[in-house]
Amino acid sequence: MNGKTIVTGVIGADVHAVGNKILAYALEQAGFKVINLGVMVSQEEYIEAALETNADAILVSSLYGHGEIDCNGLRQKCDEAGLKDIPLLAGGNLVVGKQNFEDVEKRFLDMGFTRVYPPGTSVETSIADLNEILGL
Amino acid sequence: MNGKTIVTGVIGADVHAVGNKILAYALEQAGFKVINLGVMVSQEEYIEAALETNADAILVSSLYGHGEIDCNGLRQKCDEAGLKDIPLLAGGNLVVGKQNFEDVEKRFLDMGFTRVYPPGTSVETSIADLNEILGL
Amino acid sequence: MQIKNQKLSDDTFFAERKEVLGHWHTGKGVNFDEAVAYQKSIPTEKRFGEKLSKAVADGITLIQPRAGVALFDEHIKLLNFLETEGEADLLPTTVDSYTRLNRYNEAETGIERSKETGRSMLNGFPIVNYGVDICRQVTSVLKNPVQVRHGTPDARLLTEISIAGGFTSYEGGGISYNIPYSKAHSIEKTIAYWQYTDRLVGLYEEAGVSINREPFGPLTGTLISPCISNSVAIIEALLAAAQGVKDITVGYGQCGNLIQDVAAIRSLGMLAREYLDKFGFKDVRITTVFHQWMGGFPQDEAKAFGVISWGAAAAVLAKATKVIVKTPHEAMGVPTKEANAAGLRATKQLVSMLKDQDFRSIPAVIAESEVIMKEMRCILEKVEELGKGDYAIGTVAAFEAGVLDIPFAPSRYNAGKVMPARDNVGAVRFLEIGNMPFTQDLIDFHRQKLEERAKYEKRQVSFQMVIDDVYAIGKGFLVGRPK
Amino acid sequence: MQIKNQKLSDDTFFAERKEVLGHWHTGKGVNFDEAVAYQKSIPTEKRFGEKLSKAVADGITLIQPRAGVALFDEHIKLLNFLETEGEADLLPTTVDSYTRLNRYNEAETGIERSKETGRSMLNGFPIVNYGVDICRQVTSVLKNPVQVRHGTPDARLLTEISIAGGFTSYEGGGISYNIPYSKAHSIEKTIAYWQYTDRLVGLYEEAGVSINREPFGPLTGTLISPCISNSVAIIEALLAAAQGVKDITVGYGQCGNLIQDVAAIRSLGMLAREYLDKFGFKDVRITTVFHQWMGGFPQDEAKAFGVISWGAAAAVLAKATKVIVKTPHEAMGVPTKEANAAGLRATKQLVSMLKDQDFRSIPAVIAESEVIMKEMRCILEKVEELGKGDYAIGTVAAFEAGVLDIPFAPSRYNAGKVMPARDNVGAVRFLEIGNMPFTQDLIDFHRQKLEERAKYEKRQVSFQMVIDDVYAIGKGFLVGRPK
Ligand code: B12
């Protein structure tokens, strides 16, 4: 255990469970305490879980294409709930269709996300980045 | 038999025999008298054969990519040999690589060919065109 | 409420119908008698079931894409492109995720925002929001039969509008559109919802209009062993037949080992027939659908073409009636129409090229189907027993008991104890049998198959194999070997 | 001159060598001892034969493209691209058509005009014109072994420059690079030319440098029945071995029926071993190469991907040591490097994905290989008989007699009486047996197979079937059915 707590889940009406299950498993293996909310998670559920467990980061997955609509406003809600600087990471297939990732990244950074990941990001990359962000 | 004589062959150092065999067979079936020179035919051989048989058209095939080099000057040689207006048709894979066919066509028309055909031209098209050109 | 596998009475159905048609304002546009007349005006060659029957007679495999966008004129262009440039034999209309969850307000927002931004902000076509008339515009301008494909636990209103809208085939089922597609719907609820859908199809059937029904074969699309998806398909076929459905396409998602894949389709067709006959549904037509690999795809488009082509080959060698086609954009996102058409044309090449080759009678295929059928019988007999002969009751109990258990499913009503892994030649076997009621010889068989792999890989049989297998095809392999 | 299948004496060889090296000025750059030393400096992992042996040990199928352009820096870029972006395991250098006909002046013009126009005016890389040093620049900068692929009846100078230039594998043979590639070279002449090539390889072998040799399997690439190409491959292997060659890759071009394709590779490997052993060449290493469909391709790139993938699948299910890869541009022209790499990646996906599946022991495959081996024995025994035990003499006589007869070949020295056609499941059979020395039961077998097809198609067995079959794959089918 590395002492860090991570909230994970798939946002919105999205039911893609495979990546979520595997990511959660891998994060645990890597020493994180993982609060995995599963699929179809609302913005409020992420925030509640992060507050309750005093989490160090929130990992939002979105696969089904509605990520842009679903993720909008999450940073503001975090701010209001007192999770001022909590790292917000987003990954999966965030938008509809094969789009230029730089554009997608920019849109999500503008929405207040800390890091944004393209389709097929490996668990190794995800863990390495988390370690870096959390200063491990 | 429709009374028309056609010289066929594959020009230059080209040995692609399959299309040539099938084209010759199909032209015969369609009623033409076919003088098939086979593969690796020089410009001179076409002209000789056309003169000897008083042919109505010459069909030049080139598949292997060197068509542009091999076909250059054929029209002039025909003119010199007294085959002033003989229809010259070219087809196959006339140039190296997948090129815009309009450009290729233009280059071959400029070289004096009567008609130019893209890769994979069907025998039906070839025969229909010949009929038209020869006023059948 | 206790559901039973019995034909809904007219009273129950029509009372429920009143409520259902009120769920969204477009429900008012549905008139059963008028819809029957409309459906009867659709020419034979545009009826889904007819085209499937003809394919069976001709011994060919039809190809069908997935596709759907937010704006209806764009959707028409898309489908039109897929039949002309993609040479699709059968067309889809894939419904967006908000509609699937009956969130019609959000779907409306999606339509509006798509109009504003000029790109589809929905991952499918919102049938309910558009209503009957626009659906008819879509289905009538196309040359081929069109099917609704979705993933909707409560699809009652969607079914009403779809059939009245001229679609002649309808995907889904109370298990297959719940467990992989939902977190919190109970099985009991969704079976009830789908009895409504099936009864509606039955009413059309009784009025002389045959609508093709297709349980969703691949479930979560990830390492689903044939015995599980085949059992679910047969249960859903029985439930549908009980409501009067007469034309059913049972499906299976490619696992990747050719012998197993051909055996899966073979055993699916054979046992579906056997079970439907056994329960008196001899007049129900059965066809099969093979889904090209449904799990994670390679990102590279050329490699994706390799995976697509292998799926096409397996489908036609198994003599599936149709194959559902993936696209070279699969790993990245909803495909462009060009990418979609390219996947179709690669598939078309292979289904026509290989149509005269048949692998169903290869001894290894027959042996593998014997295993699958044995497993299916274990599961199905237990479901029947739990339901005391009633497959609706039995299914609810079987999920509770983990007798039916679907790997990687998001549903709370799924036990999640079964764990699949590939054996040394890539066939999907079980690492954990969970509570599936397998005989000891089957249990030993699976264990032995995985031990064989473990030995070859010089490691223990473990969950790491499963993880490696999930990633494998995306990384270019079938069996996830250790590095 | 009467050729014999005997190792050339040093006297004969070196006298001839003097002349050969004078054919073009770059011949002066070849020094055998220096070349041996250079070859010995090439690291093991870049030696063709070594990589093939390793693949056999690992049970995998390697992938190799065709590629060659006129300008050498462009050629290096191209090959580099194919190993990095195409994930090629083995590299080619495809030689242009002028060089193949020893027209080095025209090749020089081609180089010049390519420099002027900035696009390759040659359909390959002119090795002879460039000479030893530039070849070494090419072969040394690449990470993988490189082979010369051509189609040259008289390849003596080309061989000298290639091996001295650092290539570690060399394609061709006295039959396979004559009959499909030439009109007017006698078999006797080209066997003699290739004895020179093989003897040169033998001399390198004796000096401790092993060069892989590969008879060209697919011949005219068009409906070549396995028994014909396999027989030619084995004859060329025997001729090569007689000159001291120790590392041989025998090849076959895909026909399209999976059972027949797997059986073809199986019987090729088995009989090659048997015949080499029989003649005392037990120390010759044998590997196999499978060529993706070599006949007319569909023009559409997505459909071409389908054909490419099917070839990849057949190769790996047959456990060929390597597969030669086509590109989505095949029907149109020499591919761009991107198209070439795409064909490779689609192939890579399948050879890795299916590497654990093996179709060689399927009963239908074994039965089909029995037929092929029986046919091969008929042909090979007759060749041996005609040559009174000498395969060089026998081959010349066999072509004269039509015992060896290659469909669709341009050569005057080929009888052209044999006519292939597909049977009802797409396997290549014979419409005309010509003078092939088949037993009556084999003759009946072929007739019966075609009658079966004729009956299904409701037409007579006829030449029209052959024409339909030639076009079939380009049009999306394997068997050319009547409209
Ligand atoms: C399997 C699958 C399904 C299964 C899901 C079963 C289940 N309940 O889990 C089924 C068949 C049910 C399904 C349904 C649908 N799907 Co789907 N599905 C897939 C598929 C093929 C694989 C997903 C998967 O399991 N991958 C394997 C796992 C291990 O990888 P992963 O999910 O990508 O997650 C990894 C990384 O991305 C990363 N990661 C993920 N999140 C995050 C977050 C952070 C912060 C970080 C650092 C990393 C990270 O780590 C994970 C572990 O390695 C993908 C396409 C693909 N990728 O090949 C489409 C795909 C995701 N699906 C898609 C769609 C559209 C749908 C449907 C809407 C419609 C349909 N076609 O039926 C429905 C959605 C229903 C809903 N409400 O959500 C689209 C999304 C389109 C888009 N974004 O443009 C895709 C991309 C296919 C496509 N090209 O059209 N699907």
Ligand code: B12
């Ligand atoms: C089979 C084949 C071979 C066989 C040929 C055997 C033989 N002796 O016949 C082998 C393997 C030996 C071979 C060798 C080579 N080939 Co080759 N081959 C092919 C292939 C796959 C099919 C050709 C074929 O038989 N088609 C079927 C027949 C029925 O169609 P067709 O030939 O196109 O002819 C029809 C029409 O085009 C039309 N037509 C033809 N001529 C004319 C003329 C007129 C006036 C009209 C109206 C119509 C017409 O009618 C014909 C009948 O329907 C093609 C690619 C393809 N098309 O898929 C490459 C292809 C032609 N080959 C090619 C090349 C480069 C070669 C080689 C140089 C190198 C190599 N890769 O080994 C050597 C050439 C040697 C030489 N000196 O010629 C290239 C040419 C590239 C280019 N133009 O840019 C092609 C296009 C492959 C590629 N994409 O790289 N090849």
